Amino acid sequence: MGDHESSKIDHENHLLLDQPLLQLPIELLRKNLRSARFEVEKDGSYVKETLKKTANDSARGDPISQPDAVKTLDLMIARMRGVKRKLTAFSEEENRLHRHEEARVKHLAELYSLYSVDDHKYEGWSRTRLDRLLTDYLLRQGYIDSARALAQERGVELLVDIDTFDQMNKIRQCILNGSVQEALAWCTAGDTKKELRKMDSNLEFMLRYQQYIEIVRNRSQTRPDEAFSHARKHLFPYRDTYPTEVMHACGLLAMPPEYVDRVPAYREIxxxxxxxxxxxxxxxxxxxxxxxxSIPLLHIALSSGLSALKTPACHSIHPNSAAAPSHHTSLSLATSVCPICSTELNELARNVPHALHSKSHVEPDLLLLPNGRAYGKARLEDYAKKAGLLEGKVKDLRTGEVFGVEQLKKVFIS
Known part of the structure; x- marks a missing residue:
């Protein structure tokens, strides 16, 4: 009964790791819809204002000439054709995101058709999820080509978001190369500016601030009033929100780059x-x-798995604990006892928390050795036979120490 319960799939806990799988396409669909609405409202307002102005001019007895009227109509038609092209692109993006969402719902629905990890189909589902996690990790680390190749080879293109991370990594790389134009374009595209304001994000301000720093740094190559106009337009309106940065921006005008080493604050800028x-x-x-x-899903899955297996004994201060068994014990025996104590996983699991078990599982007929370790009677007797010990002797499975059975104490779990 216990084995059956331990192999049963807890669908809800499985899906905790897969929330971004469904959430990201929904966020992108919402963003796509907001951008489409923004374009319609912007160009729609232009057409309405133009028609209203033309009608008002005619009502005041100042009708425009026929060529001007035709020119105005042509401009409005061209504007509406531009809106149509943009809406077509938004529609194609929406269809693409719906395909992604449909494939992901289907993938997660497969889990609900499985009830045990012993089901042969579960291994295939888990492999697909591992491929997703590896692809997500590669994307976050900037290995876009490798991630794309892996996704294509494993057939998980619809389950990962290559285009989203590709765009993010391109903008990030531009920033690292000393350019903020691409990031500013991202901040001000569509209604992203409004969403960032709702989040109280300081990204756009910091980009403008860095832009100002570069203008002042290269003041010999720019117009004298360029720094003033940039600060007046993009920095001074936020002097109450970011007083320190605005104050430093003013001070930069009096601090040439060759003298910044004298003042730590400006050296840091x-x-x-x-x-x-x-x-x-x-x-x-x-x-x-x-x-x-904020971190790769692979890290979350790996730390969860390590934590589920980790016990206080895995990193005990005892010299013969952890991943370094004594010369009396083979490495294969130590690693078979506990995966976390293996050479490969011991150091990796050092900083993850211990497992929290609501139910304890102990061996029957526990016997306490003089060194403080406890093992089941059957396991001690079996190991003593394999080790060729004399009758009445037992051997610690981890340290290799030999004790007489008269030194052992029976353990009672209360």
Whole structure:
């Protein structure tokens, strides 16, 4: 009964890791719809205002000439054709996202048709999920070509978001290369600016601030009033929200780059490390806007698995515990006892929390050895036979120490 319960699939807990799988296409669909509405409202307002102006001019007895009227109508028609092209692109993107969502719902529905990890179909489903997690990891690390190749080989293109991460990595790389134009275009595209304002994001301000720093740094190559006009338009309106940055921006005008080493605050402003911080801020904002986890899903799955197996004994301060068995014990025996104590996983699991077990599982007839370790009587006797010990002797499975049976104490679990 216990084995059956342990092999039973808990569907809800399985899907905790797969929330972004469904959530990201929904966020992208919402973003696509908002962008389409923004374009319709913007160009629709232009047409309405133009028609209203033309009608008012005619009502005041100042009708426009026929050529001007035709020209105005042509401009409005051209504007509406542009809207049609944009809406066609939005519609194609919506259809693509619906295909992704449909494939993901189908993939997760397969899990609900399985009830035990012993089912042969579960292995295939788990392999597909592992391929997704590996692809997600590669995408987050910037290995777009490798991620695309893996997704194509495994047939999981509809279950991963290559285009989204590809766009993010291109913008991030531009920031690391010293350009903020692409990130600013992303911030101001459609109604993204409004969404960032709702999030209280400082990304756009910090991009404008870095743009100002570069203008001042290269003041010999720019117009004298360019720094003033940029600060007046993009920085001064936020002097109450970001007083320190605006104050430093004013001070930069009186601090040539060759003298910044004298003042630590200005030395930090001109430091190349700011580009890395700006790239990390963009990545964080991008993930928050699309409700993406801040760390790869592979890390979450791996840490959960390690934590489920880890016990306090796995990293005990005892010299013969952890992944280094004594010369009396073979490595294969140590690794077969506990995966976390193996050479490969011991250090990897060092910083994850211990497993929280609501039910304890112990061997029957536990015997306590003088060194403080406890093993089941049957396992001790079986190992003593395999080790060729004399009758009445037992051997610690981990440390190799030999004790007499008269030294053992029976353990009672209360």
């Amino acid at each position: 001109y430091a190349p490390a700011r580009w890395q911080k700006l790239a990390d801020l963009f990545t964080e904002t991008h993930n928050s806007l699309l409700s993406l986890p």
